[in-house]
Amino acid sequence: MQGRPPFVEFQWGQTWSFKAVITSVTEHFTLFRDDGVPIRATLDIEFLQGEIRNENQTRAQNPTTVGKAGYRHWIVSEGDTIDWIAFTEYGDASKWRYIADINNLDAPDRLRPGQALAIAPLP
Numbered sequence: 737m738q739g740r741p742p743f744v745e746f747q748w749g750q751t752w753s754f755k756a757v758i759t760s761v762t763e764h765f766t767l768f769r770d771d772g773v774p775i776r777a778t779l780d781i782e783f784l785q786g787e788i789r790n791e792n793q794t795r796a797q798n799p800t801t802v803g804k805a806g807y808r809h810w811i812v813s814e815g816d817t818i819d820w821i822a823f824t825e826y827g828d829a830s831k832w833r834y835i836a837d838i839n840n841l842d843a844p845d846r847l848r849p850g851q852a853l854a855i856a857p858l859p
Contacts, residue, residue, distance in 0.1 A: 743757060744756060744783075761779060761781050762780040807855065838856045839854055
């Protein structure tokens with residue numbers, strides 16, 4: 737097979753998904769029937785995200801769905817605060833304002849679990 741590998745779409749719940757290429761899959765069987773047929777396994781999957789260039793597809797609607805060079809994203813978990821995210825990403829909790837500005841956050845003290853934040857390189 738020549739050309740680019742096919743894209744897959746990973747979806748978690750109703751609100752979060754991304755398109756990527758699978759670069760690695762490792763399977764480990766954890767449970768077998770008496771006759772030896774595997775019935776449970778765990779998988780470790782590595783994805784490579786990138787902008788999909790296909791004129792038949794619409795452009796990304798959310799500014800965090802297509803990354804810029806050097807940008808990463810952070811999916812907010814229960815209990816995350818913007819200053820903690822800034823400390824984790826930049827080693828400096830006072831950089832929370834930079835994250836708020838990049839993401840146009842009107843209320844940075846009210847992050848929602850599942851919310852995606854762009855993490856930009858520091859200027």
